[in-house]
Amino acid sequence: MKKDDLILNVIRAAIIIGFLILWEAAAEYKWVSTYYTSRPSEVIADLIQFTSSGELMKHASITLKEAFTGLFYGSIAGILIGLLFGQFVNAGRVFNPIITAIHGIPQLTLAPVYILWFGIGFASKVFLAGLMTFFGVFFATYNAIITMEQNLIESASLLGASKYQTLIHVVLPTCTPWIIMGIRTGLGSSLVGAIVGEYMGAAAGFGWMVAYATSYFNIKRVMSCIVILLLVGIVMNAGLDRIEKFLLRWRTQTSLSIENNTIQNN
Amino acid sequence: MSYIEFKNVDKYFGKQHVLKNLNLSVEKGQFVTLLGASGCGKSTLLRTLAGLTSINSGSIFLGGEDITYKSPNKRNIGMIFQQYSLFPTMNVYNNVSFGLRMRKMNKDQIFSLVSNAIKMVNLEGSEKKYPSQLSGGEQQRVALARCIVTQPKVLLLDEPFSAIDAKLRKSLQSRIKEIHKELGMTSIFVTHDQDEAMTMSDYIYLMNNGVIEQGANPLELYSRPATLFAAGFIGDYNILDGKDFSEIIGNGYYKSKVAFRPEMILASREPFDLSEESVRFSGVISDMIPQGSIIRYHVKAGKTKLIVDVLFNKEEFFDINEQVYFEIAKDHIMQF
Structure with missing residues (x-):
């Protein structure tokens, strides 16, 4: 680990530990009511109990499966339709405003409708998570293609590449930074979609657990769920960072500080 | 039939007629330049040959084959x-090998051809670097190798040096010309820079407003422009009204327009002897601009302003406001 990274991690850890100490102290000296906020020591004890009872695995596996299935299909659909509209410009001109208009509808308000359509099981949550992922990935892919330098496609063609070869070897790699950005946004959206779907109607999963615990004022369980979701987010983003670093090793990383602009793989 | 032929080619962008019934031919192994101002249609012509822009009518032939719709x-x-x-997204090696990989050539053959191309453009050791x-x-040399x-x-070059500084431009120009000869290629080069066109080309097509104004080798184009536009575009011809010119030389009769090159005018402090083959006039130096090996004088002859180039000679300078005598051979005066 580089010295800079070490310092960065120490600062991050210090902020988190400082926050936890403050939270515990606030609860201990009754600056806040534990009835509404619980306290770190209680949350940690609950997390241990939650894990050892096997309930954590059960609920986590349901929610994550819904979210990731939605993320997968939403991303695939977003990339494919983005590419399709990038290729067939007139289709893009027709459908892009329609997709933008649908995107304008808050999808969460339609969650009950999706439950009506697909039932309270797995499918409705996957649909909601997938739909929320789709928009981010679609817009990122479509915009990446329509703003791509035309000369790159022309160069590829003049060098003998077919349309398919140009798509695979030139268009997709060049659009990767934007597609990854769309997937990164979709990561959070898919979790939100799955959890809100569970809120609306489910028999298990983190969304159901949070709704159930809140109705019994079991705040420490709500906090435990939030901590786990936070950890899931951190792990997934770290994974995406690795993938991004590998796929975008060609890209110049720019910072506002003039002297620090470097190639990613340096 | 020539190696490349454009036959009656028309191209419209909306209502704008960009290429007007254009005919042009290029022989195998030639280095041909399309020269003209921005918007004259030279890049469009290049793109139609590449197939990147379609044409509205006419035909394009390459090596005897009709490639209009290819x-x-x-x-x-x-x-x-x-x-x-x-x-x-690709490093230098992958950029250069792209065309060969698309043709599904085997790896050993690709390696050998790519290494050779990279060597030709003097970029050995940069194979793993990315364009950024x-x-x-260096990027333009990679593009050349690719x-x-x-x-x-055919190798088409669409103003490839526009974004490159003057010193590097010169070395790239000569490297491209060397490679063109080494590989026996046929090249078409597009530029708006007449010096670049003169340096690089075996043959120049001067374009204006969608038509070929003149096709000639560089020396002919420079010394014998066929039209007033060509005279105005190539070099710094003095272009005067025949009436004004007749007035300053005092004798002779010139109608419409006359054009003559500034370095074809002789200058002296003493009046020139009379001669049947030349015309004479006098004028006052209004400005003097040293331009390396020549000195450019701005001269006022009556109401007419013209430029005169004289070889640099430290012994003899004309002063500003000095009265000077000039002579020009009739052969060098073109009438349009």
């Missing part, structure tokens, strides 16, 4: 763009 990836034509247009790690000149490695039937 898609760009089947024409085997190399093109270098002004903006380099390297694939940003290279300077403008083109020549596929041994194209």
Whole structure:
């Protein structure tokens, strides 16, 4: 680990530990009511109990499966339709405003409708998570293609590449930074979609657990769920960072500080 | 039939007639330049040959084959763009090998051809660098290697030096010319810079407003412009009204327009002897601009202003406001 990274991690850890100490102290000296906020020591004890009872695995596996299935299909659909509209410009001109208009509808308000359509099981949550992922990935892919330098496609063609070869070897790699950005946004959206779907109607999963615990004022369980979701987010983003670093090793990383602009793989 | 032929080619962009019933031919192995001001249609003409822009009517032939409707990836034509247009996701080696990989050539053969092309453009050791790690000149050399490695039937160069500084431009120009000769290629070069066109070309087509104004070798184009536009575009011809010119020389009769090159005028402090083969006039020096090996004088002869180039000679300068005598051979005066 580089010295800079070490310092960065120490600062991050210090902020988190400082926050936890403050939270515990606030609860201990009754600056806040534990009835509404619980306290770190209680949350940690609950997390241990939650894990050892096997309930954590059960609920986590349901929610994550819904979210990731939605993320997968939403991303695939977003990339494919983005590419399709990038290729067939007139289709893009027709459908892009329609997709933008649908995107304008808050999808969460339609969650009950999706439950009506697909039932309270797995499918409705996957649909909601997938739909929320789709928009981010679609817009990122479509915009990446329509703003791509035309000369790159022309160069590829003049060098003998077919349309398919140009798509695979030139268009997709060049659009990767934007597609990854769309997937990164979709990561959070898919979790939100799955959890809100569970809120609306489910028999298990983190969304159901949070709704159930809140109705019994079991705040420490709500906090435990939030901590786990936070950890899931951190792990997934770290994974995406690795993938991004590998796929975008060609890209110049720019910072506002003039002297620090470097190639990613340096 | 020539190696490349454009026959009665028309191209419209909406209502704008960009190429007007254009006919042009290029012989195999020639280095031909399309010269003209921005918007004259020279880049469009290049793009129609590459297949990147379709034409409204006419035909284009390459090596005896009608390629008018052939898609760009089947024409085997190399093109270098002004903006380099390297694939940003690929390192130098992969950029150069791209065309060969698309043709599914075997790896050993690719390695040998790519190494050779990279060597030709003096970029050995940069194979693993990405375009964003290279300077403008280096990127343009990669673009050149990427083109020549596929041994194209024609190499098209669309203002490739516009974004490159003057010193590097000169070395790239000579390297491209060397490679053109070494590989026996046929090249078509587009530029608006007449000096660049003169330096690089075997033959120049001067374009204006969608038509070929004149096609000639550089020396002929320079010394014998066929039209007033050609005279105005190539070099710094003095272009005067025949009436004004007749007035300043005092005798002779010239109608419409006359054009003559500034270095064809002789200058002296003493009046020239009378001669049947030349005309004489006098004028006052209004400005003097040293331009390396020559000195450019701005002269006022009556109401007429003209320029006169004299070889640099430290012994003899004309002063500003000095009265000077000039002579020009009738042979060098062109009438349009």
